[in-house]
Amino acid sequence: MPSVSNFSRLGFYFNQNACIGCRTCQIACKDKNDLPVGTVYRRVHSFEAGSFPVPAVYHYSATCNHCEHPACVAGCPTGAMHVSEDGTVQHDDERCIGCRYCVWNCPYDVPQYHPESGIVGKCDACADLRAAGGDPACVDACVMRCLEFGPLDTLLAEHAGEDLTDKLVILPDPTKTNPSILIDPRPAALAGDFAEKEM
Numbered sequence: 001m002p003s004v005s006n007f008s009r010l011g012f013y014f015n016q017n018a019c020i021g022c023r024t025c026q027i028a029c030k031d032k033n034d035l036p037v038g039t040v041y042r043r044v045h046s047f048e049a050g051s052f053p054v055p056a057v058y059h060y061s062a063t064c065n066h067c068e069h070p071a072c073v074a075g076c077p078t079g080a081m082h083v084s085e086d087g088t089v090q091h092d093d094e095r096c097i098g099c100r101y102c103v104w105n106c107p108y109d110v111p112q113y114h115p116e117s118g119i120v121g122k123c124d125a126c127a128d129l130r131a132a133g134g135d136p137a138c139v140d141a142c143v144m145r146c147l148e149f150g151p152l153d154t155l156l157a158e159h160a161g162e163d164l165t166d167k168l169v170i171l172p173d174p175t176k177t178n179p180s181i182l183i184d185p186r187p188a189a190l191a192g193d194f195a196e197k198e199m
Contacts (some may be wrong), residue, residue, distance in 0.1 A: 008086050027141070046058075166181050
């Protein structure tokens with residue numbers, strides 16, 4: 001069970017068992033945010049695990065976890081990185097001075113520095129699309145319907161039969177930040193041996 005103390009906050013659900021690593025979510029996010037070459041706010045990582053005769057491959061679609069205790073917010077000296085009224089972690093471009101303390105503090109490597117503008121950017125869970133009643137672009141783009149976004153208590157109830165977690169061997173310890181993520185993991189993603197594949 002994920003270490004989530006308040007299930008009313010917003011977050012992502014990720015069905016790792018259904019993910020085929022197609023990276024459509026990554027492309028949709030990049031397109032929606034008009035990001036330059038080399039910058040992504042959602043990145044799909046692929047991993048190899050196990051060994052012959054029982055090898056395994058799995059994928060992880062990573063973005064901002066909109067943590068309950070976000071290290072990026074704690075490290076921001078100007079308040080540019082902040083927790084919004086809906087509980088998601090947002091970034092105010094006008095207040096950002098480009099110091100990159102949020103980049104260095106986030107254990108998930110989520111905030112991205114934009115050298116051309118001198119400020120940082122990150123996933124805002126498509127706040128504009130959600131305000132219009134829609135879903136984040138990554139959720140709508142996923143061809144396998146691996147991603148969902150909403151109140152964690154609702155997501156938890158909808159996926160009650162799954163062995164959900166926020167702990168994978170490829171991820172940092174979640175106890176300090178309490179990420180708003182519910183993962184239906186592949187067994188290999190819970191094992192100790194893995195190697196990331198370059199795609």
